[in-house]
Amino acid sequence: MKYNFDQVIDRTNTSALKYDRRQAVFEKSDVIPMWVADMDFETPEVIRNAVIQRANHPIYGYTFRDAGYFEAVMAWMQSHHDWTVRREEIVFTPGVVPAINFAVLAFTKPGDKIIVQPPVYPPISHAVPDQGRELVNNQLVQAENTYLIDFTLLEEQAKDAKMLILCNPHNPVGRCWNREELERIAQICLKHNVLVFSDEIHADLVMPGYRHLVFASLSPEVDNITVTAHAPSKTFNLAGLSTSSVIISNPALRESFAQVINHMHLGMGNLFGSVASTAAYVHGEPWRLQLIDYLDENITLAETYIKANITALHMYRPEGTYMIWLDFRKFGLDDKTLKSKMIHEAGLGFNPGTDFGPGGSGFMRMNIACPRSTVTTALGRLREMLSGIS
Numbered sequence: 131m132k133y134n135f136d137q138v139i140d141r142t143n144t145s146a147l148k149y150d151r152r153q154a155v156f157e158k159s160d161v162i163p164m165w166v167a168d169m170d171f172e173t174p175e176v177i178r179n180a181v182i183q184r185a186n187h188p189i190y191g192y193t194f195r196d197a198g199y200f201e202a203v204m205a206w207m208q209s210h211h212d213w214t215v216r217r218e219e220i221v222f223t224p225g226v227v228p229a230i231n232f233a234v235l236a237f238t239k240p241g242d243k244i245i246v247q248p249p250v251y252p253p254i255s256h257a258v259p260d261q262g263r264e265l266v267n268n269q270l271v272q273a274e275n276t277y278l279i280d281f282t283l284l285e286e287q288a289k290d291a292k293m294l295i296l297c298n299p300h301n302p303v304g305r306c307w308n309r310e311e312l313e314r315i316a317q318i319c320l321k322h323n324v325l326v327f328s329d330e331i332h333a334d335l336v337m338p339g340y341r342h343l344v345f346a347s348l349s350p351e352v353d354n355i356t357v358t359a360h361a362p363s364k365t366f367n368l369a370g371l372s373t374s375s376v377i378i379s380n381p382a383l384r385e386s387f388a389q390v391i392n393h394m395h396l397g398m399g400n401l402f403g404s405v406a407s408t409a410a411y412v413h414g415e416p417w418r419l420q421l422i423d424y425l426d427e428n429i430t431l432a433e434t435y436i437k438a439n440i441t442a443l444h445m446y447r448p449e450g451t452y453m454i455w456l457d458f459r460k461f462g463l464d465d466k467t468l469k470s471k472m473i474h475e476a477g478l479g480f481n482p483g484t485d486f487g488p489g490g491s492g493f494m495r496m497n498i499a500c501p502r503s504t505v506t507t508a509l510g511r512l513r514e515m516l517s518g519i520s
């Protein structure tokens with residue numbers, strides 16, 4: 131193993147949201163933080179070196195993204211997702227969440243209906259009412275060991291909706307939507323003239339045996355109605371650098387989207403974000419491959435442990451993302467009690483399922499992108515806390 135993911139790194143007092151906001155969020159400063167979606171692994175050295183090298187130049191004035199940045203994005207999409215992207219299709223955004231909000235502003239009007247698929251990453255749903263649009267919940271359907279899309283409901287909802295915000299791979303249920311599912315979504319959206327914002331930020335965190343399929347790559351017709359968000363931030367632990375790309379092949383859509391960003395003067399971006407992203411895409415692959423194996427082993431560890439020791443707890447094994455979606459409903463606790471017990475009895479800082487909208491009650495999300503020793507400790511605390519209940 132070339133990279134040491136077992137290393138425990140002290141992140142306290144680095145203004146790390148996940149660590150230094152624990153008191154504010156959990157009212158307890160020493161919970162094991164397994165909430166915010168970043169990783170407790172060091173950002174790859176090749177990326178840090180590129181940032182340090184640039185930082186050593188003494189002037190941090192205005193910059194632009196050079197040709198190397200765009201070439202790196204294009205080469206990554208081609209090699210990893212079999213997706214040909216042209217330079218002019220790439221629009222910089224200072225994060226995927228901002229991009230979702232820009233898209234809502236660019237492509238819809240106040241009061242328009244926008245479909246999301248909860249339980250889902252909260253900022254996806256929040257963008258809709260935050261920008262004065264109407265939220266339509268196409269709630270995912272729980273199957274035995276997976277989540278599925280309610281296509282009958284989607285078809286009905288699409289009739290008078292303007293946009294669908296797709297999350298693929300899906301956070302928190304961990305699905306990598308397969309070709310058949312994506313084609314059914316596409317068919318419905320094409321038929322009813324619904325634009326698709328495809329949040330693919332977790333596309334490079336897909337577990338062995340699964341594959342990420344870029345929604346826009348299904349066909350030229352689908353490409354024409356799709357806005358795709360992508361970033362190296364989750365994959366390479368760069369979220370603090372606020373750098374992402376939105377890829378839009380339809381020129382009219384691209385122009386509307388770019389106009390929102392330009393009017394807000396948000397297109398400049400972050401000097402170090404560009405440097406780090408380029409280095410990640412060009413040199414980060416060996417690190418990413420080892421990361422995927424480590425995450426997959428953490429997932430297996432959790433699954434095996436829970437099956438053997440906490441039988442009433444149900445874990446949805448993620449196909450992509452480093453999030454584990456846990457169903458606590460057999461313990462019969464209301465959400466408030468569950469949250470309180472998790473914090474005060476187990477000392478664990480997970481995300482309450484209720485944050486993810488309809489379908490989240492009775493669930494919690496656990497972030498396993500941390501050293502194995504942390505996952506082991508957390509699982510032990512979880513078992514201990516739950517042992518007296520079931």
Ligand SMILES: Cc1ncc(COP(=O)(O)O)c(C=O)c1O
Pocket residue numbers: 167224225226227228251297301329331332361363369373374
């Ligand atoms: C599905 C999804 N989209 C977007 C984000 C955040 O994107 P950004 O930090 O680029 O705004 C996250 C972070 O957890 C996420 O899970």
